[in-house]
Each structure stands twice: as structure tokens, then as C-alpha cells.
Amino acid sequence: MLVTKTIDQFNIARKNLKGSVGFVPTMGALHKGHLSLIQRAKEENEHVIVSIFVNPTQFLEGEDLDKYPKKEEADMEICKLAGVDVLFVPTTNVMYGSDELKILAPKIKGYILDGFNRPRHFDGMLQIVMKLLNLADPHNAYFGKKDAQQLSLINKMAENYFLRSKIVPCDIVRDYDGLALSSRNVYLSQDEREMALSIPSSLQKASQIIISGKLDAQIIKKSMIDILEKNVSSIEYVEIVNRDFEILDSVELKNTIILVAAKVGTTRLIDNLWI
Numbered sequence: 001m002l003v004t005k006t007i008d009q010f011n012i013a014r015k016n017l018k019g020s021v022g023f024v025p026t027m028g029a030l031h032k033g034h035l036s037l038i039q040r041a042k043e044e045n046e047h048v049i050v051s052i053f054v055n056p057t058q059f060l061e062g063e064d065l066d067k068y069p070k071k072e073e074a075d076m077e078i079c080k081l082a083g084v085d086v087l088f089v090p091t092t093n094v095m096y097g098s099d100e101l102k103i104l105a106p107k108i109k110g111y112i113l114d115g116f117n118r119p120r121h122f123d124g125m126l127q128i129v130m131k132l133l134n135l136a137d138p139h140n141a142y143f144g145k146k147d148a149q150q151l152s153l154i155n156k157m158a159e160n161y162f163l164r165s166k167i168v169p170c171d172i173v174r175d176y177d178g179l180a181l182s183s184r185n186v187y188l189s190q191d192e193r194e195m196a197l198s199i200p201s202s203l204q205k206a207s208q209i210i211i212s213g214k215l216d217a218q219i220i221k222k223s224m225i226d227i228l229e230k231n232v233s234s235i236e237y238v239e240i241v242n243r244d245f246e247i248l249d250s251v252e253l254k255n256t257i258i259l260v261a262a263k264v265g266t267t268r269l270i271d272n273l274w275i
């Protein structure tokens with residue numbers, strides 16, 4: 001595995017990859033969720049590139065940029081064992097200059113839900129994904145459904161900017177107890193983790209209601225909120241949208257995503273279920 005840090009090093013490594021390339025951008029502190037994306041990229045491409053970069057422009061003032069978990073050596077080992085060809089680990093100075101041209105998320109879909117609670121987060125996310133896709137120039141780029149709104153906006157950017165890479169959505173990987181894997185789970189104490197389990201439980205409840213034939217969004221959201229209220233510190237949103245992120249009154253089978261964002265202690269967690 002080639003570890004590259006500068007644009008020149010990366011460009012040389014990229015040029016030497018002949019054949020199809022799969023790309024997995026991450027912020028590191030790798031877990032089995034990331035690994036599933038890397039494995040899928042391995043299966044579907046001749047070469048795999050992974051990037052690790054904690055992107056400052058997608059963090060808001062007061063968020064966890066400075067304490068975002070870092071596990072450089074373990075990450076490198078995971079990538080090596082997974083058969084990654086090129087690992088890109090740039091610094092902020094490598095990725096950003098001064099007075100940069102910006103990419104703005106769409107006015108509505110970029111500023112609802114996570115974009116409402118974290119204004120400009122998606123601008124920064126799209127900016128770094130655009131930079132990384134331009135550098136890696138992959139045939140396929142792999143993103144988790146865990147970050148459903150992120151995935152939807154990346155798809156929109158790919159469409160609006162005529163990007164050549166295919167955006168491949170990947171299923172959510174959960175821990176043994178049902179909690180969606182996230183680099184931020186390390187912030188949770190044992191007690192908080194117990195409480196955080198109400199998030200996947202609320203999604204399971206939603207699934208049971210839908211299976212029983214009730215598709216009304218208000219009924220589903222109410223029972224989810226009942227479960228969450230008893231456990232989490234604050235609910236940021238419980239929402240039911242279609243794959244285009246339009247809010248639904250009624251579940252549309254095969255075209256619905258049920259979304260939760262909540263804080264447990266000071267840790268913000270998101271999770272969702274694709275129906």
C-alpha cells in the first residue's frame with residue numbers, strides 16, 4: 001500500500017493505477033462500517049483508494065473538530081490488511097488554500113434536517129468531496145447510507161456538475177447491539193450507549209408499524225418520539241422523507257427513508273432506515 005500525503009505524491013500514485021478504481025473517502029477512526037465500503041470497492045474494482053481527512057470546513061464553530069477521534073496507525077493497518085492500493089492522508093494545508101472558491105449546498109435540501117441543525121455543514125462536505133473526487137478520479141465512489149442526506153446531496157452534485165464517477169450507496173453496518181457504527185460512538189459512556197440504543201429501537205418500532213400496514217407518518221413519528229423521549233438528551237428531528245428528501249405524510253414503499261438525529265449527553269448521533 002502506498003501512503004501519500006501531498007498532491008504530487010497522490011497524483012503519481014493515481015496515474016500508476018491502471019484499470020478500474022474504487023474510492024472511499026473517510027475521516028478516519030475506521031470501523032467496520034468504513035471497512036464494508038472498502039471491501040465493496042475491492043470487489044467491484046481493480047484498485048482501491050482510501051482517503052483519511054478530517055475536513056475542517058464541514059465542522060461548525062463549537063463542534064468536535066479538535067477532539068475528533070484520530071487513530072492513524074490503526075487506520076493504516078486496517079487499510080493495508082483490507083488490500084487498499086493507495087491511502088491519501090493530506091493535511092489541511094494540502095487540501096485548502098486561502099480565499100477559496102466555494103460550493104454551496106442546494107438552498108432547500110442542503111438546509112433542512114442536518115443542514116438546519118448544522119448550517120453550512122453540507123457546503124463544506126460537498127467542497128471536500130468535490131476536491132477528493134477530482135483528485136482520485138474514480139470509476140466508483142462509495143458512500144454510506146448512514147449519512148443519508150449527505151449521500152443524496154453528493155448524488156445531486158454529481159448530477160449538477162456532470163461528474164463522471166458513479167456514486168455507490170452502501171448499507172448501514174451496525175454494532176452487535178444494533179447501534180449504527182460511527183467514529184463518534186467512542187464519546188459515549190456505558191450508560192449513554194444504553195440510552196443511544198433507543199435510536200435503533202425507535203427505527204425498529206417504525207418498521208413494525210409499517211409491516212402492520214399503518215403508513216401514516218404522524219403515527220409512526222409519534223411512536224418513535226415516545227421511545228426516544230425516555231432515553232435521549234434531546235431529539236433534533238424525527239422525519240420521514242422520500243429518496244429525494246421531500247417530507248412525506250405517508251410512507252411510500254421502496255421510496256422512504258426514516259431519519260433520526262438525537263443527542264445523547266453531548267454526542268450527536270444520526271441513524272436511519274430505508275423502506
Ligand code: AMP
Nearest residue numbers: 026027028033143144146147172173181
Ligand atoms: P466518515 O468517516 O464518518 O466521514 O464516514 C466515511 C464514509 O463511511 C461515509 O460515506 C459514511 O456514510 C460511511 N459510514 C460511516 N458509518 C457507517 C456505517 N455504520 N455503515 C456504513 N457506512 C458508514
